[in-house]
Amino acid sequence: MSEKKYETPLLDELEKGPWPSFIREIKQEAERPMVRDLLGVLERSYEEHIGHWKHGGLVGVMGYGGGVIGRYSDLPEEFPDVSEFHTFRVNQPAGWFYTSGALRDLCDIWDKHGSGLTNMHGSTGDIVFLGGKTTSIEPVFADLTEKGWDLGGSGSDMRTPSCCAGPARCEWANYDTLNACHEITQAYQDELHRPAFPYKFKLKFAGCPNDCVASVARADMSIIGTWKDEIQIDQEQVRAYAARGMDIEREIVELCPCDCISWDGQAMEIADGECVKCMHCINHMPKALRPGKERGAAILIGAKAPIVGGALLSSVFVPFLEMTPPYSDLRELIEAIWDFWGEHGKNRERVGEFIQRVGLGKFLEQIGLDPVPEMIAHPRSNPYIFFDDEIVAGAEA
């Protein structure tokens, strides 16, 4: 354990300015040698314009394949206390709700075993414990489970699902995002902890098309709340918005992507059959407009970052699914996808890439879903059609 303390003139610059400083956070834990070395190596990176971390052998909890990311310094002689600097992904509670007590439990554990530094939260949604030694892995895990916490995902497994505040703190939730997220997480603990897929599989639950968890961009399966029937209108409140000075014509009517709202100064009418449930009108008149009553979710699949085949947004898989516990329909879908992709997906091939390789049509056949035009922006313009025998069977007879 080194007793060095480093000069960090470059990092110190980042303590200035109005936005809260991560350097101040790191320095707050600098009584720990590990954190002192972190400051040292980070200052070095700032001097040299290069990171000093590397991959290494797999580290993890006994019986799990995921949840800990192994990280090693490439300057272990100089910075021995960060020669091992792994992160733990701790599965956050649905919706990131905490009590002060729960947070203190987590702090106590990390105080005892690690750097004292965290990410609240990681981009996937986990609580991230930032920087622990290999020897601390089992103790951290024991203390976590003791207090009722468990690890999240990493590697080629189901990744920690996450969800928006939903019905807990939002008037627009079209289904219970927290419950669905929690139940799915619990249902697939094995898939979460023991990587057995071709690659990672992420699920995110958003209560409405505003998609406050960016599921359409970041989840292999995006479960996005929506409704089927009419937007609920409170005409009195509409008039109240107008009275308070809202230019309903300009701000609402003209910005509706479907051109399906009309407003005559007295009443607002929505041609619900044309509405694509974009949320714009509701977003800006929350007192007057609300989603319909026949609620559920659209299931989309396939989002991912660019590597290898290019970034993808999720695409419509089931236009509307009722979302009531125990979510049997959803689970059936998930399992059917995992089966087919699990068997035929290539190593490091996300499900979105897989679908593009085998063809959505064929994928649907395997999953047992009928193709519907809601799945596409438009039918193919490309005439390279792979015809099955049966399509011309009549003609051939």
Added chain:
Amino acid sequence: MSEKKYETPLLDELEKGPWPSFIREIKQEAERPMVRDLLGVLERSYEEHIGHWKHGGLVGVMGYGGGVIGRYSDLPEEFPDVSEFHTFRVNQPAGWFYTSGALRDLCDIWDKHGSGLTNMHGSTGDIVFLGGKTTSIEPVFADLTEKGWDLGGSGSDMRTPSCCAGPARCEWANYDTLNACHEITQAYQDELHRPAFPYKFKLKFAGCPNDCVASVARADMSIIGTWKDEIQIDQEQVRAYAARGMDIEREIVELCPCDCISWDGQAMEIADGECVKCMHCINHMPKALRPGKERGAAILIGAKAPIVGGALLSSVFVPFLEMTPPYSDLRELIEAIWDFWGEHGKNRERVGEFIQRVGLGKFLEQIGLDPVPEMIAHPRSNPYIFFDDEIVAGAEA
């Protein structure tokens, strides 16, 4: 020469109905054995649901590589008079304008040497003489040139350019399409007649963005007239349209893709800076609106049918070019493209595919054009950027 006459009960069905019948046309020439055999073999196709033509050895005019498409029957024993049934592509006059005398000249030639059947016109724009024997090729050519006609393109050459009626019969021509088409055709007679390119290269000239020759879909180079300054408005005529019952708000203002027209019942205003020159407003109020005065053309490149890499529409290459004879700027561009594509294009690779393979950025560098944002629908979202050394040169120093 066979004397057979065939029963054609299936084809006869196509003499019925109000639309003029191609079967009647064919039968009109059926005193010729060749045409009788054509009817025979076509009836056979109708019975069997399959064509009976095949490619064969190259045929053509001495000194030319293009202009004649060799075609042979695959049933030469049964239909000897169409065992050879080649087509001639005769270069149409710009804009497809004729006098009765010119047409009679053509008829006389084809009467003497061929089937008496034509296409007025082929999809590329040529006058097509449909069905001649190999021995007729030189005589047809001699008679054609004697009367001032020449062959069009085929194979990997510049294909016969074509153009819309333009200033001859349209008020919206932003440049002289007929003149440009004629001059370019004449300038590149060698490239038209002697295939030396990687693949075909088509040019089409449209006088305005209505693109009445479908150049954006069918030409390796689409020269589409447009303007830079303000749409010319005759307010009196605008009011006259309104008075005659046109709902200017609904039919014009609301359909402008840029939302840049306003109309207060008295005067129409156009925010020309926002106008994308789509032509809609002008199309429907020809008496009141006219393109601006600063006229020229946008040059687009790369359209083609699907084979091999997928269909392409042309894309913007030069957003605005003045189009005055002798079209030196245009010719410089054309020649630069031919040089680069000619040297580096693969066999049967259209210029649009070539650009996608080498990258538009690199293509522009070679041609000597600066990239401008008008060339793209949007900048790349794909982060796989090939950086040149110089971009980071400063940082690297």
Added chain:
Amino acid sequence: MAVAGRKTDIGPPHYENFLPPVIKRNYGKWAYHEIPEPGVLVHVSESGEKLFTVRAGTPRILSIKTIRTFADLADKYADGYLRFTSRNNVEFLLSDEGKVFPLKTELGTLGYPVGGTGNAISAIVHTQGWVHCHSAASDASGVVKSLMDALYPRFTSMDLPAKLRVAFACCLNMCGAVHCSDIAVLGVHTRPPRIDHSELPKICEVPTLISSCPTGAIRPTTVDGKPSVEVEDGQCMYCGNCYTVCPAMKINNPKTDGISIWVGGKVSNARHEPMFSKLAIPFLPNNPPRWTEVVDAVVNIVDVYAKHARKHERMGEWIERIGWPRFFKLTGIPFTKYHIDDFTHAGETFRRSVHLKS
């Protein structure tokens, strides 16, 4: 290079030789046009002079007899001046308004319909088919004739919401603008080529053949000791490009060739940018001489469009507004897996949002 002593490379005759005097006088000076009735255009010059155009449909395959008839009509009514359009209609160019009606009448008598202007279905741009091409999955002229017989009233009137451009091509080479038409009718092969292994080595180069295949389905092999190729059936999408470069790759198949229908393309820039046509019906049987299934399908799409689209809305603009799900619902066309693209850019055609109508 031009051959010495021969008259070559003279190019087409100069268009000025063929322009009527009224055009020469008003070249580039047209002020506006009107369409007084279907098939008749009046272009008015800044000088006040007028040019009358009478447009008539033709079967595109024209015998020289018919061309001479047109020449005679031109002499009789139009001082000998006429032209053809980019959609193969014939146009007589009259300076005398009084001759418009007589010309129309005579054209009618001869069986050439006057129309195709304004918000109409103009002539169908098409290709060679069994009349002349080697890779045709269907006849061209016969399908087109059958279609135009059924669409005739749409040619001679102008009561559609907008122009409706129909195109036909007999194979995936798509000679024409099938890929950008309001309605495109496209001949398709649906089975891999049958290979004539004895002919192949004699007439084809194997490397060229292999590289002709867009999906890489063709592989080299040896048959009876001679170099040939084999086709990985599952990878072939029957484009016929191999047949174009090598006649031993027999792509035509009387039982399984047929016709597909595509909708919503356009090339003009009016309002909406140009668009590709999208698949509406993947396969209909080849049913000569009248192709009833194809005709019925097209007429149905036209009728639904005519009924539902707003004024000035082209097919593709209409569908974009109502959405593809409703297009399939209104037309009653079944949506199948074939409608979902599965080639290189397939992913770009998926719906990557929850903008969904109930």
Added chain:
Amino acid sequence: MAVAGRKTDIGPPHYENFLPPVIKRNYGKWAYHEIPEPGVLVHVSESGEKLFTVRAGTPRILSIKTIRTFADLADKYADGYLRFTSRNNVEFLLSDEGKVFPLKTELGTLGYPVGGTGNAISAIVHTQGWVHCHSAASDASGVVKSLMDALYPRFTSMDLPAKLRVAFACCLNMCGAVHCSDIAVLGVHTRPPRIDHSELPKICEVPTLISSCPTGAIRPTTVDGKPSVEVEDGQCMYCGNCYTVCPAMKINNPKTDGISIWVGGKVSNARHEPMFSKLAIPFLPNNPPRWTEVVDAVVNIVDVYAKHARKHERMGEWIERIGWPRFFKLTGIPFTKYHIDDFTHAGETFRRSVHLKS
């Protein structure tokens, strides 16, 4: 499978344990919300009950000391209830309106800015950078801190035309939603990996390595008798994926790593469908500790957007309306060949119409 005798696979604690009573009572019954001032939300239930949320910015890297501070604040003002947002802000959940102002004041004193609601720039979603990741082309937290210092007034006010979401990722793996952000700041490598041929055979599988390369730039070779690989420089676009699967492919380069800026993405379905971010600036130097060039570039784009966009127009919607040429003109950013895509779907990004503004 779970190991016997160990406590495993218990999953996260149930969220209900952490919900304040006011939420439990009104779960799923919220009627509407208001944003009385930046950083404060009031959710009103059908029952009339109210929930007050105070949102504050954090550096995301939190020490347990700070977390304890948050816990203390929660106890003091919010009966111990708090949450974090999907953009890493902390939110205190109050049932007592009277405690909103005191909490805000104390947060201010402690240096945690209250804001990020409504038409603001909320916290920047970001990644690990030099603090923890191996393939980072830049630090993450340092760039983000520098940016947020400059954008601070946009966090604490709500006077932008719409929400403006900024994201940062330190390499092309894009941990986050960089590819769909109003403004995305992305670390980029710009040189092919340097290969450590002695290490490679020991730690990497050559076939896996070869297949990791999106452009097929990696080829097998032998170096000093041992299997290794070589990189075809002209084909490498520096994504670093080979480095992720094989640490011997050194992608980090202190001289040539840098930062690119992307604009106009979004994920919500409000009005416009979700969109990818598009390249605005291909390369800016890595200039720690304050990344001045990057900060200036982002501030410029924000300012131009703030000045020109219409109410409710997200960055991408604004640019779509005015067109990319004008975006480059207004921001003064030079347009280069790098802006033109040249990968698989490049052609889809070309302008295939003459819809052009002068």
